[in-house]
Amino acid sequence: MTIKEIPLIIHGEQVRSKTDQWLDVLNPATQEVVARVPIATEQEIAAAITSAQQAFTTWSKVSLTQRMRIMLTFQQLVRESSQELAELVTLEHGKTLDDALGEVGRALEAIENVCGITRLQLGEMANNAATGIDTYTLHQPLGVGLGITAFNFPLMLPAFMFPAAIACGNSFILKPSEQAPSSTIRFAELALAAGIP
Numbered sequence: 001m002t003i004k005e006i007p008l009i010i011h012g013e014q015v016r017s018k019t020d021q022w023l024d025v026l027n028p029a030t031q032e033v034v035a036r037v038p039i040a041t042e043q044e045i046a047a048a049i050t051s052a053q054q055a056f057t058t059w060s061k062v063s064l065t066q067r068m069r070i071m072l073t074f075q076q077l078v079r080e081s082s083q084e085l086a087e088l089v090t091l092e093h094g095k096t097l098d099d100a101l102g103e104v105g106r107a108l109e110a111i112e113n114v115c116g117i118t119r120l121q122l123g124e125m126a127n128n129a130a131t132g133i134d135t136y137t138l139h140q141p142l143g144v145g146l147g148i149t150a151f152n153f154p155l156m157l158p159a160f161m162f163p164a165a166i167a168c169g170n171s172f173i174l175k176p177s178e179q180a181p182s183s184t185i186r187f188a189e190l191a192l193a194a195g196i197p
Helices: 042-059 064-080 082-093 097-115 154-167 182-194
Strands: 006-008 013-015 021-025 031-037 124-130 131-139 145-150 169-173
Touching: 006 042, 013 064, 021 182, 031 082, 031 145, 042 124, 042 145, 042 169, 064 097, 064 154, 082 097, 082 182, 097 154, 145 154, 154 169
Parallel strands: 145 169
Antiparallel strands: 006 013, 021 031, 124 131
């Protein structure tokens, strides 16, 4: 049996790590090695940070409406891939398939909530809040976010992190659990396919 190697995703591309340190990913039900995950090198981490910074400069200027459309596409791709994602969770985490499908459903709910976040990003204006003084608020992207996820919810935790950050115009670096990375990587691939940078 060929053991799958988990790729890094840097600058929207799958990259085979140049590391010499790999960890085994086990199926908890059988203790069989189902994949190997790299411990990224310092250069690979630096490349991911640089890529996220570059993506922010253009993504932060994408319109609210376009970002919402991309999130709706992402939601649809996740919905269409629910079975595949659940099977990956089951393989590496050990949840029953029904429980894994429930996790996919909760991830979809998080993405659904994010699809409406653009309405919350509108600024506010108060004319003559005090005599001769107008006040206003602007909601602007902040920059690059980072999420490090735990083993117990390999889809739901990333869904609580990066979709909201991305929909608000930020870029994001996601480090999945080394114990159950395949579903998270597939989740990120679907985000890229939807048009997220």
